[in-house]
Amino acid sequence: MKKQLILLAGLVLLPSLALAEEAVVTEIAYILNSFSFLISGVLVMWMAAGFAMLEAGLVRSKNVATICLKNISLYSIAGILYYLIGYNLMYSGVDGGFMGSFGLWGADDAAALGGDFAGGYSAGSDWFFQMVFVATAASVVSGTVAERIKLWPFLGFVVFLTAIIYPIQGAWSWGGGWLSEMGFSDYAGSTIVHSVGGWAALTGAIILGARTGKFGKDGRVNPLPGSNMPLATLGTFILWMGWFGFNGGSVLALGSADAVVEMSNVYLNTNLAAAGGVVAAMIMLQLLYKKVDLSMALNGALAGLVSITAEPASPSPGMAVIIGAIGGILVVLAIPLLDKLKIDDVVGAVSVHLVCGIWGTLAVPLTNSDASFVAQFVGIIAVGAFVAIASTLAWMALKFTVGIRVSKEVEMNGCDASELGMEAYPDFRGGSSGMSSY
């Protein structure tokens, strides 16, 4: 045990104690920094459940089992791929450039186990935190393209997104690449995680086309209401909870007063931005439509959360409410706009994660004097262009090989019955099998 060593060292004192002393203090910082990654990572992992419940609540009952399966499998695939390829591509030897190297991730905590805590945290804790982040980008996609995409081709896209697209653009900023050298600032990933998911989702929705029956020939937009609203509410609460880990863990430290003060700001701003998003969305709905709507309020919460993600540390609490509230307003405007463009986004993920991801990234210089609008703008454009193009190529490659869209018959009967041979709610008559809302 280290403590006995210190005791021994202390008995013969002199400079050697001072060194032991220093080592101990740093060991505690090392422990706390690592522990923050672990606990925060658990909260981010939990967001996978949040996306699953949100999407399961917002699709029709005939597609619920399929969306659940997509969510748990995409999370699994994302973690394994990030181990096999993603992490090194994002973080290993980027050095101002465009991407890292290929190779398996391997923990190296030998220095710390030998008493050298200069790394600041255990390699495993950092990697765990990074690994759970990747899945978030993929979760955004599954909601948008739900109810008409084939299972395995979707998972094929997830492989490409989590192993190649996400890590390469991540290397540009968090990996120490060209965008970070330019001064692009994105604290926890409004652009790097959420917009990436949003662009991938948007290209997928366009290439895949709308669900049959969503857009009438007369230009009418038919609502295809979600089948389980309390589940969608639960999903939103889970995401809200998990976001404390998402943003709070992105302080990347806990071992100093500075770090914990910053983490406190991040927690309270995250909470207030989400609250601002809910309230602003509800007021907007009441003003525009004379009625509020639960799914819009839920999206308001998520909009606030995405909006604050690019800079949750520097805003004052009041500013956090405002940043979140603008997100909530944007999402209320963006969702019908996408409908007008005949882009069918089942859960509103593009409006939440892409639109508010852009807004949040642009808002950084308002409160963080180290950021510039130019760098933010370049980052948004560069990441957007890369992800949109790479995603389009991936979707197209899948479309013209294995195909990505289920047949009309499968769509009508529901993916659950046709692709999985099961029902999500077999006991509830009028449930998935006998749907009339198609």
Added chain:
Amino acid sequence: MKKQLILLAGLVLLPSLALAEEAVVTEIAYILNSFSFLISGVLVMWMAAGFAMLEAGLVRSKNVATICLKNISLYSIAGILYYLIGYNLMYSGVDGGFMGSFGLWGADDAAALGGDFAGGYSAGSDWFFQMVFVATAASVVSGTVAERIKLWPFLGFVVFLTAIIYPIQGAWSWGGGWLSEMGFSDYAGSTIVHSVGGWAALTGAIILGARTGKFGKDGRVNPLPGSNMPLATLGTFILWMGWFGFNGGSVLALGSADAVVEMSNVYLNTNLAAAGGVVAAMIMLQLLYKKVDLSMALNGALAGLVSITAEPASPSPGMAVIIGAIGGILVVLAIPLLDKLKIDDVVGAVSVHLVCGIWGTLAVPLTNSDASFVAQFVGIIAVGAFVAIASTLAWMALKFTVGIRVSKEVEMNGCDASELGMEAYPDFRGGSSGMSSY
């Protein structure tokens, strides 16, 4: 305190070292104290989801989306109002009196960032923890008055409750006001949080009146069964989980052995009191009715939790089981009593949070020799009288201006269809639209 011992040891060293040393130790305590607030606060935030699921499971399907919307919006409003008004009214300059000052909350962590950790924890972490507490009181209300209250007037009441009522009575005790000087002891808020919600809910239920059809003209009580029992079960588990943060975070420290020993007691007593509540409620049900009932068992768990909240640190484990068990028995007796009084409490929140809140507060002197029955009694009466009167005024003001109750037609069709224009479970025939249980 251990730190004083070290400081003494340091005094025979070279003074400069002693100071530096002390600073380091205190920095770690500062980090741990703050981190405890953050993690505990996340668990308390999560209770908002617990209330949402509990209530969504216990209302009829035609009102599920509305109750979900109320829960997420009341949580949002509570946080923003506590920032705008509540916190300072509760904590700023109360000084033995009746209330603090008006004004925005503002973080002040300058001292800590300058190396002075005497505050013990970051201002932001403390505020975050306080902010999530407020919503709990409001969540209690939403369950009781569900299925017949208008959305916006309800949210108006939440504004008043979280900005004015809760902070003023909170100033009396936790804010350092007259009740705390009297020796009133309420560790995590059996009275200060739960009874406050309970009184506000009780006055609301009386002023609002019962749901149509709940009480037959022949004196019969018609059960209007909850629509989704696993969701109610989930909500109870979420609340149970969150309660570790609610009670555990109320140690207000983690940076010393004393604090963590106390926190350990709090955790295990919280768990055992809830367990005692479940088992006692089930035995009571079997004895009284020859049948157990899930929703009563769930309320037994919550009853145990509310009962231990006023003093989770000092009871022995066996005593914690007993305190919780008495709560479980009380709730089994109180729920039919309220029915007899023709007070319609949709989820049993008055029985759980008010009745057991009173019991828990009275039980404090049984295990905590610093508390007296007189002070506890005065606290219960004073807080009860203030909240009951203030809530009545607020409900009345809303009733005679904007109105608080939906029309009979809206009630029959369900708030979801009429107020939100949606259904919570549109695919399940016989669901919210075609309700016959009205």
Added chain:
Amino acid sequence: MKKQLILLAGLVLLPSLALAEEAVVTEIAYILNSFSFLISGVLVMWMAAGFAMLEAGLVRSKNVATICLKNISLYSIAGILYYLIGYNLMYSGVDGGFMGSFGLWGADDAAALGGDFAGGYSAGSDWFFQMVFVATAASVVSGTVAERIKLWPFLGFVVFLTAIIYPIQGAWSWGGGWLSEMGFSDYAGSTIVHSVGGWAALTGAIILGARTGKFGKDGRVNPLPGSNMPLATLGTFILWMGWFGFNGGSVLALGSADAVVEMSNVYLNTNLAAAGGVVAAMIMLQLLYKKVDLSMALNGALAGLVSITAEPASPSPGMAVIIGAIGGILVVLAIPLLDKLKIDDVVGAVSVHLVCGIWGTLAVPLTNSDASFVAQFVGIIAVGAFVAIASTLAWMALKFTVGIRVSKEVEMNGCDASELGMEAYPDFRGGSSGMSSY
């Protein structure tokens, strides 16, 4: 940085400081070790909700309220019994033998409160962590024997399991008994927790017999599909999340760099093993049946988690994926095998917790050179034989006294209507009351 100041100050030191210093450093380790138990314990407690949701999703709607009640009451009973009997039987004075002593658990933190931190963590935090573990074993049983067991006799079995069976076999290994002296190695309980639940479930399923209608006279196996698949998915995600506490807390320390490095490995291996289980199960399903299935994929995740539980610290990430993947394959093979043997396991818990519990225990020596296949094998056999025999005796004693199986009529109408007098989903026509799938 503050640390540099200490380094400078340390250069002029004296021995007395070193001693004071030692006390302080150890106090911090004591706090961190205890806090790890508390936070990990909350995550393990949360697994009770996971089992409840998983099982509520996988039974038919007519038995959903009953399974919810069983889950919350078994968790409550397990905690109280572990306090009354279990803990001391498992940990007090086992000393190489077969069991500890009878008696109430009592916290003893006097040493720590007096400034002696040699215990390493607070007694209360350790006990809290142990208490939440017990319930896991009982939760495994409830799923297997669902839909046909009487409530109170089931709870009687839970008393016996958590007060007697689990603690005695636990004494052999974790309590310092004969198995631990032999070198049996089971990090977080693949055998000690999961197989124990699995053996108790298996004997229960055999003695109780299959649900009416499950196995046709022509040898056909009739699927009796789960009523709420998103709930089952949620339960799986909850269990996955909770498992970080289950395995991570089993490091039993956080107060040194060694501990946090180990905990980091445990977290990432736990995540990757679950991911491996999902992907392997899905590939197996596609190969064997040309179709994937949600409930099998969920069981794949749980299979991966159980498989890694015996040794989550020493495998490399790639090895963790493989260990989990083999678990996922095993579960896909074991579930139909049990059907062939006409053993009716409603949720697949025997396949997940017993089969993969054995596999995980056998896999320990592959990566941990301190373990031997012989000791692992002896442990599996000894625990299995003891639990199978003791459980059989308990089930038989219950069967021939109070009876364990509900009547055919109760089974047909559902336990909810008959045993509780309620419905889980009363608003959904075709729900639990009007079941036709019996």
